[in-house]
Amino acid sequence: MAQHIKLREVGLRDGLQIHPTFMATQDKLAWIAAEAAAGMREIEVTSYVPPKLIPQFADAGEVTEGALQIPGLIVTALIPNLRGAQRGIELGVHKLNYVMSVSHTHNMKNVRRPPEDSITDFRAIVALLREQPAGRRPIICGGLSTALGCSYEGRIAVSQVVRYAVQLAEAGADELVVADTVGYADPVQVRAVFKAVLAEVGHLPVAAHFHDTRGTGLANVGAALDCGITMFDASLAGLGGCPFAPGASGNIVMEDLCFMLDSMGYETGVDLQQLIEVRKIITQALPDIPMQGALARAGLPQGYVTAAARAAMA
Amino acid sequence: MAQHIKLREVGLRDGLQIHPTFMATQDKLAWIAAEAAAGMREIEVTSYVPPKLIPQFADAGEVTEGALQIPGLIVTALIPNLRGAQRGIELGVHKLNYVMSVSHTHNMKNVRRPPEDSITDFRAIVALLREQPAGRRPIICGGLSTALGCSYEGRIAVSQVVRYAVQLAEAGADELVVADTVGYADPVQVRAVFKAVLAEVGHLPVAAHFHDTRGTGLANVGAALDCGITMFDASLAGLGGCPFAPGASGNIVMEDLCFMLDSMGYETGVDLQQLIEVRKIITQALPDIPMQGALARAGLPQGYVTAAARAAMA
Numbered sequence A, B: 001m002a003q004h005i006k007l008r009e010v011g012l013r014d015g016l017q018i019h020p021t022f023m024a025t026q027d028k029l030a031w032i033a034a035e036a037a038a039g040m041r042e043i044e045v046t047s048y049v050p051p052k053l054i055p056q057f058a059d060a061g062e063v064t065e066g067a068l069q070i071p072g073l074i075v076t077a078l079i080p081n082l083r084g085a086q087r088g089i090e091l092g093v094h095k096l097n098y099v100m101s102v103s104h105t106h107n108m109k110n111v112r113r114p115p116e117d118s119i120t121d122f123r124a125i126v127a128l129l130r131e132q133p134a135g136r137r138p139i140i141c142g143g144l145s146t147a148l149g150c151s152y153e154g155r156i157a158v159s160q161v162v163r164y165a166v167q168l169a170e171a172g173a174d175e176l177v178v179a180d181t182v183g184y185a186d187p188v189q190v191r192a193v194f195k196a197v198l199a200e201v202g203h204l205p206v207a208a209h210f211h212d213t214r215g216t217g218l219a220n221v222g223a224a225l226d227c228g229i230t231m232f233d234a235s236l237a238g239l240g241g242c243p244f245a246p247g248a249s250g251n252i253v254m255e256d257l258c259f260m261l262d263s264m265g266y267e268t269g270v271d272l273q274q275l276i277e278v279r280k281i282i283t284q285a286l287p288d289i290p291m292q293g294a295l296a297r298a299g300l301p302q303g304y305v306t307a308a309a310r311a312a313m314a
Helices: A011-015 A025-037 A060-067 A082-091 A104-111 A115-130 A158-171 A187-201 A217-227 A254-264 A272-285 A294-298 A307-313 B011-015 B025-037 B060-067 B082-091 B104-111 B115-130 B158-171 B187-201 B217-227 B254-264 B272-285 B294-298 B307-313
Strands: A006-009 A042-047 A074-079 A095-101 A139-145 A175-180 A206-210 A231-234 B006-009 B042-047 B074-079 B095-101 B139-145 B175-180 B206-210 B231-234
Touching: A006 A254, A011 A025, A011 A042, A025 A042, A025 A060, A025 A272, A042 A060, A060 A074, A060 A082, A074 A082, A082 A095, A082 A115, A095 A104, A095 A115, A104 A115, A115 A139, A115 A158, A139 A158, A158 A175, A158 A187, A175 A187, A175 A231, A187 A206, A187 A217, A187 B254, A206 A217, A217 A254, A217 B217, A231 A254, A254 A272, A254 A294, A254 A307, A254 B187, A272 A294, B006 B254, B011 B025, B011 B042, B025 B042, B025 B060, B025 B272, B042 B060, B060 B074, B060 B082, B074 B082, B082 B095, B082 B115, B095 B104, B095 B115, B104 B115, B115 B139, B115 B158, B139 B158, B158 B175, B158 B187, B175 B187, B175 B231, B187 B206, B187 B217, B206 B217, B217 B254, B231 B254, B254 B272, B254 B294, B254 B307, B272 B294
Parallel strands: A006 A042, A006 A231, A042 A074, A074 A095, A095 A139, A139 A175, A175 A206, A206 A231, B006 B042, B006 B231, B042 B074, B074 B095, B095 B139, B139 B175, B175 B206, B206 B231
Antiparallel strands: none
16 A cells, blocks of 8 residues: 655635736635645645735635635645635635744744744634534634754754744644745755654644755755655645745645655546646736756656556555 | 665766757756755766767766876776776776666667676776776776656566676675666555565675656655665756656755755755755856756755754754
């Protein structure tokens, strides 16, 4: 039995949030539907932030409601605060991805409060969720951004990452995600951070969120797999490049990640060819968005046999 | 003490061989000199093949002689056969990189003989080298291309890789290089192949040569490091894309590899900023050549402290 890896598409949120052109709601929904049909089981479809802050998410309600029509898909959304959680509950979203920065400076710039206050906010969100009837209570994921480095503070102490991971867990997070928001990490650092986090909060599912800004994204996935991580964020075509680094890659490329995992013998549930086809929806909708991705350019290896086919033959 | 990793620049050979525009000899020599000044200690500067086959290497003699003027640089060249070895001996090159394919089909297409005959040729090359006076005898590296997959044959059996590695070692190779010529490998496969090779010929230095065609290049480096490999080929700006896959990456990007290794705490001897500057020589000489590289676009992390500086502080 091949080990299953849970993949989470974040391109519609992390990939689109810095893109200046609005992607039409129908195109977002076409992307979500096509990627779900290719086997993606969890998609972060939007962010519940005020449209005046990020106009790209002005259609958060429609996108959430549309995505919720797709059978079997886990629909998730980012929330920065309690108001976002309220919105998610009203819409009936399956999972809320709360995000705070381990870096004090980054958290101040992003949500204008120190990380300690973000923990307090998180406790209030969990309290609100626990008031909901069980069938209508979204899963809550606690996210630690800049956990492997920060554009303002540089290296981040592992002890700080562990500290906030423990506080999020104690506050009631159902799962955690540890993020290399700016693509600073290397495999040695990944092992150090994830081992330390898992040692303290390994009773919860912990996801890894890597950016490929400096080329180390999939190498970091390899290191995280070695630590026992089985849940990864990525974005189709690697959408999400940094506005301050023209041409720089963003999130790790979902297609390349799926290929690497499949080739390594992991079960992802994703059809690689069908996944590559989904890129066309993005290209047609946003012709000017930079698309990354090695597999899409090079194609599958000659005579490639998928992990699923190999498992079936064994 | 940080562990030292030996890096070998192969862009002037593997990167240029498929590029249709001739790079002027003075530009090649400027590239070699600048990269040596940045700390690169070994550079494959050319290939001793007939110019009518690959016009890019028509200046092989001049490039070799020029490179040999650089103090401390290990100057290497690819050879496909005995004639190439004779040429290298005449020129006084430091190291000869003999290459054969593990894939029968690929070897037939490339050098028109089965791999067994390439082993016979290799024995003749070693015999010729042993006739040379000790001070003028180049080091001979036995290269196994398509060892992790072939565009004609697909997957390659690990036993075949080990078989030819043992035969090259027994024939007198001073070192070996195992190559993922077409970028098919994943970290699980890398571990399987390199562990098997090292188990049989681990008394010789074994280098890894990866291509990033499907995005897995640096993840494969991570897996090879785990196996104990400490010698890697790469090319500046990832030159060497496949002519049959437009836009596809070629060799792993030297700058990104150096960054990852340095960040992991390995000693490479290379100055990252100075290495990035060398790209300008290529861009000016060949404005139309596709340049890859995440670090060059994104820059070093904020407050980045090099492995050398960390070692000095410790």
